[in-house]
Amino acid sequence: MSDPLRVFITGGTKGIGRAIALRFAREGAMVAIAARTSPDLDEVVAEIETAGGKGEACQANLRDHGSLEAAVFRAVDFFGGEMDILVNNAGLVEFAAFDEVDMATWERFLAVNLTGPYHVLAEALPALRESSRAHVFNVGARLADSPAQGSALLATTKAGLAGLGRALREDLREDSIRVTTVEPGPTNTPGLAPWRERFEGQTLLEPEVIADAIWDAYHSDSETPSLVIE
Ligand SMILES: NC(=O)c1ccc[n+]([C@@H]2O[C@H](COP(=O)([O-])OP(=O)(O)OC[C@H]3O[C@@H](n4cnc5c(N)ncnc54)[C@H](OP(=O)(O)O)[C@@H]3O)[C@@H](O)[C@H]2O)c1
DSSP states (O other): OOOEEEEEETTTSHHHHHHHHHHHHHTTOEEEESOOOHHHHHHHHHHHHTSEEEEEEEEOTTTTHHHHHHHHHHHHHHHHHHEEEEEEEEOOOOOOOOGGGOOHHHHIIIIIIIIIHHHHHHHHHHHHHOOOOOHEEEOGGGTTTTTTTOOOOHHHHHHHHHHHHHHHHTGGGGTTOOOEEEESSOOOOOTTGGGGGGTTTTOOOOOOHHHHHHHHHHHOOOOOOOEOOO
């Protein structure tokens, strides 16, 4: 039997991140999850253990570089020094007409959806380089390529994340670290719940579908630069 996978997931307490955590836990993985809310972290760590994995809670705020550094340190310590999979999943889901977007909101989006994942990646890279089977999944969004009304904040930051992913593939090729941008369509999560009316009459994806797609892409022999799920 091969060694358990060591997976670090930001935003692992709800929605898509939680589904990914439990998908890998069912296969016996070591899963470290990051989020801001401690009770949620404890709850999902318990679910990870019940599902058959080993869980670790790493409290962090994507807007606080120091807390991200500490969270990645804790995860890598839990893993024993190597990280196989980083899922940069935590992010905001909000819609607003461009005229309603003020500077504070713009900067909050850049901080959470783009600068946060950058910090996590920078902190995690040494441990990813130690692994012989490393893969980074950045969770973008389908609307980065096909924006809808009111999506400037999301489309801009997720397009930035996709650009980072494309560039990283080149920079990390010689380390044999694979990089995939995951681009889901509207998904039935707590994050989307306040915006449910926008998608009236549309069937939403379930978070487990995204989790299965990531599991399959990780185990596929073919390169998957972009994983569009809709
Ligand atoms: N749902 C969709 O329709 C959809 C579609 C395409 C792409 N996406 C993307 O998929 C990812 C997950 O979305 P979701 O809908 O599953 O989100 P969600 O249900 O709102 O869950 C968000 C997760 O991220 C954590 N989080 C939020 N802000 C954080 C911060 N500042 N620092 C650390 N952790 C934070 C939350 O925990 P705490 O609140 O405790 O921190 C939670 O665990 C996001 O990047 C989103 O943009 C979603």
